[in-house]
Amino acid sequence: xxxxxxxxxxxxxxxxxxxxxxxxxxxxxxxxxxxxxxxxxxxxxxxxxxxxxxxxxxxxxxxxxxxxxxxxxxxxxxxxxxxxxxxxxxxxxxxxxxxxxxxxxxxxxxxxxxxxxxxxxxxxxxxxxxxxxxxxxxxxxxxxxxxxxxxxxxxxxxxxxxxxxxxxxxxxxxxxxxxxxxxxxxxxxxxxxxxxxxxxxxxxxxxxxxxxxxxxxxxxxxxxxxxxxxxxxxxxxxxxxxx
Amino acid sequence: xxxxxxxxxxxxxxxxxxxxxxxxxxxxxxxxxxxxxxxxxxxxxxxxxxxxxxxxxxxxxxxxxxx
Numbered sequence: 001x002x003x004x005x006x007x008x009x010x011x012x013x014x015x016x017x018x019x020x021x022x023x024x025x026x027x028x029x030x031x032x033x034x035x036x037x038x039x040x041x042x043x044x045x046x047x048x049x050x051x052x053x054x055x056x057x058x059x060x061x062x063x064x065x066x067x068x069x070x071x072x073x074x075x076x077x078x079x080x081x082x083x084x085x086x087x088x089x090x091x092x093x094x095x096x097x098x099x100x101x102x103x104x105x106x107x108x109x110x111x112x113x114x115x116x117x118x119x120x121x122x123x124x125x126x127x128x129x130x131x132x133x134x135x136x137x138x139x140x141x142x143x144x145x146x147x148x149x150x151x152x153x154x155x156x157x158x159x160x161x162x163x164x165x166x167x168x169x170x171x172x173x174x175x176x177x178x179x180x181x182x183x184x185x186x187x188x189x190x191x192x193x194x195x196x197x198x199x200x201x202x203x204x205x206x207x208x209x210x211x212x213x214x215x216x217x218x219x220x221x222x223x224x225x226x227x228x229x230x231x232x233x234x235x236x237x238x239x240x241x242x243x
Numbered sequence: 244x245x246x247x248x249x250x251x252x253x254x255x256x257x258x259x260x261x262x263x264x265x266x267x268x269x270x271x272x273x274x275x276x277x278x279x280x281x282x283x284x285x286x287x288x289x290x291x292x293x294x295x296x297x298x299x300x301x302x303x304x305x306x307x308x309x310x
Contacts, residue, residue, distance in 0.1 A: 223288035230295035
């Protein structure tokens with residue numbers, strides 16, 4: 001198998017230019033999709049017969065929660081690649097993922113709490129899903145704190161990377177907690193393999209919002225990784241041309 | 244009145260905006276919070292990049308002056 005493309009992408013100057021080109025192609029479709037989803041989610045989708053209009057919180061809660069897991073998985077995989085193949089760009093991607101993922105986790109926890117108050121009668125419950133999501137936030141914060149505690153970038157990459165890889169064990173726990181334990185949290189509304197529990201009339205804004213969030217994450221990650229590359233490659237010759 | 248204008252007036256009607264049953268406060272605070280987090284994230288990432296670019300330019304200029 002020809003791995004030239006992979007090695008080319010791993011080169012910081014190439015990645016810096018590629019991410020700069022890619023960013024607007026991710027950002028503007030994300031904005032359009034999210035605006036469409038907000039309008040359709042708030043004003044067009046029918047009211048839920050049990051939860052009333054509070055179900056519309058799902059349109060921001062579900063994408064942020066699913067992205068919090070996806071971003072962590074991506075961060076751990078990137079950190080693993082960085083540790084195994086000593087690829088600097090992979091560590092830059094992992095570092096870029098951490099800040100964004102932590103914010104999405106905060107958003108999932110807070111919007112979930114705001115939904116929980118009228119539906120469960122409580123802002124918070126020590127439910128398996130909620131608790132494991134909170135642990136996910138601590139893992140993100142721990143990763144960032146560990147990175148910041150080292151002056152040497154390589155040591156910071158290695159130590160925080162190991163934490164990210166070990167912490168991935170929490171991702172399936174968050175995902176399957178509603179099935180493994182007796183949870184207050186409702187089960188998954190969307191399914192890739194079987195039929196989804198959500199009514200088809202409520203589905204398009206949710207899918208649009210999820211894709212919009214994903215593209216938005218990609219756009220922000222481009223900026224974060226480019227900033228990381230510039231910081232890490234501060235003494236590289238190619239920078240004088242790029243800057 | 245054209246359909247588009249009618250629809251726009253409906254959207255802008257405060258009764259419609261705040262008419263989410265008794266959950267308007269919960270729902271709108273979630274949407275507002277999401278907007279703040281997304282815009283804030285985009286702004287922070289952009290700021291981090293522009294600061295890194297400024298530093299890189301300064302270093303490049305200093306290296307050129309030295310040589």
